[in-house]
Amino acid sequence: MSNETTMLSVKGVSKSFGGLKALSDVGIEVKKNTVYGLIGPNGAGKTTFFNVITGLYEPDSGEFLLEGKPYKPTAVHEVARAGIARTFQNIRLFGQMTAVENVMVGRHIRTKGGVLGSILGLKSVREEEKAIRERSMELLDYVGISRYHDYIARNLSYGHQRRLEIARALATEPKLLALDEPAAGMNATEKVELTKLLRKIGEDGVTILIIEHDVKLVMGLCDELTVLDYGKILAQGLPEEVRRNPKVIEAYLGGSH
């Protein structure tokens, strides 16, 4: 099943909250250099599945492989270190820090400046700091908000905050970028801009896993899709196949009444 072209392979994930079975036997296979979409009605378990993959929730069962290597989604920071960076449905920036500082935090796991070196102001640490700042500025430029680099993050506009969160995630040099409803609350123009940015990120070699409500955006962007409903897989495959799947249509539009 899993081979060199697979980035993320997740099998048999189940998760219950008390009596509520949020996920039962969910699995996906994300190929390298693709955009993988995860859609479904509200409460379908998309974000729960996301949180399990990124280590925020501990699953009841499941098998997790990143680039063929098993990883344990038990500690969020370990998952980030392994190469999965994520954004949040309700943006979680470091509000009181500037935009560039937010991205610089993302460099944390790819740098190693120690406490003593920082206190003594060692040359190696100073140079690393400079490199961190430069790289962060590049990333702000990449997502198109470099002119706001010294703005306090919470003062940025909503669309810019979304972009900043993506830049911060990219700063960790992820193999897989996991986006939880990045287009939520955006208007049509902003969605088009976001789609362009995500395509660019994909073309630059980052595999993307995306949760999205906006079916149009997902159909235009994703190479493969999984539809979740009530914590179970409803359909899986190419966007065109999924779109024609009667079960999907029923879940989204309701059955014939």
Next chain:
Amino acid sequence: MSFLNKLNPRQSVIGILICIALMAVLPFVAHALGGTTWVRIIDMALLYIMLALGLNIVVGFAGLLDLGYIAFYAVGAYAAGMLASGHLTDNFAMIQQAFPDGMHFSYWLIIPVGALLAAIAGIMLGTPILKLRGDYLALVTLGFGEIIRIFMNNLGKDGFNLTNGPRGINGIESVSLAGHPLNRPLMIGDIQLNKEFLYYYLFLILVILSVIVCYRLQDSRLGRAWMALREDDIAAKAMGINVRNVKLAAFALGATFGGVAGTMFGAFQGFISPESFSFMESIVILTMVVLGGMGHIPGVILGAILLTLLPEFLRFTVEPLQQMVFGQLLIDTSILRQLILGLCMVLIMIFRPRGLWPRSEGGKKKVDDDSSQPAATATPSN
């Protein structure tokens, strides 16, 4: 130090030189105006600056409320008390044999030992409370501060007299620099520099070092991780930050400042007892941080200076003022002093809720000229 960056190098060098000159003559001015008492008060202000800077790492940078910070000051002070006095050799035959001439350790050793012990105490406090936050965290730290004080109080029983209990440790040796003990007056030409003056310069150097260390920590990889943790711990984790290590580092490094300040306190006073390390002291230091501007180093320094000087200033003015206005003493001086101090704090918090001198958001104003993002204020429709 951002405010220096705005000046050109020459201006900033001149500025720093002026600052140093002012600092150097400050005790003389204080002495001329108010005598040795005021020099002593300034010395204590410097120690409080160190403490406030240390607590600022934990509370201001990492956002972990600590109500027992004075415990680390106590650990440092007792490290000095035990290693630089005759207390241990008097009470333990074994140590007496090991050091027949008494323990006369140099402060070059005592300061690092005090700092290390405080850091260990910081980790001891930090480890069990990693998962706590907010009110619960505050309560445990409060308890920790009290436990340390009670330990110092009770470890003075006959047979195992480690701290001499509430009687405290006496005769702590002074710091010696270049062979000169700082508690003896130093003659430079005709000018006699008393103990208070000599310690002033020593503390000043330590404070300057602390400020530099704090700035470097703030702008370091670890400093950013602390602030990320303060702002949003889940997002910080998602960035790969090991929250446990980062929290422990904040407790350990914050405690180190308290430990160093504590050894200096012991050396300066020559006498320590548990009552110097009461819960009120923790609150005073926390107030300095909050009132000055949490997380902003100049603000914290300002808070420490104000809260050390203001009570003393009131002590010397409230009584004469009442005599002048009413012709008699109507309200007990110490009560009125507390009252005015409390009132000042309430007013500051009402009118400057982020502290007297908070971190500036200059140049970081709101996005206002953004026509390319018409839905800039749209709210997420989750």
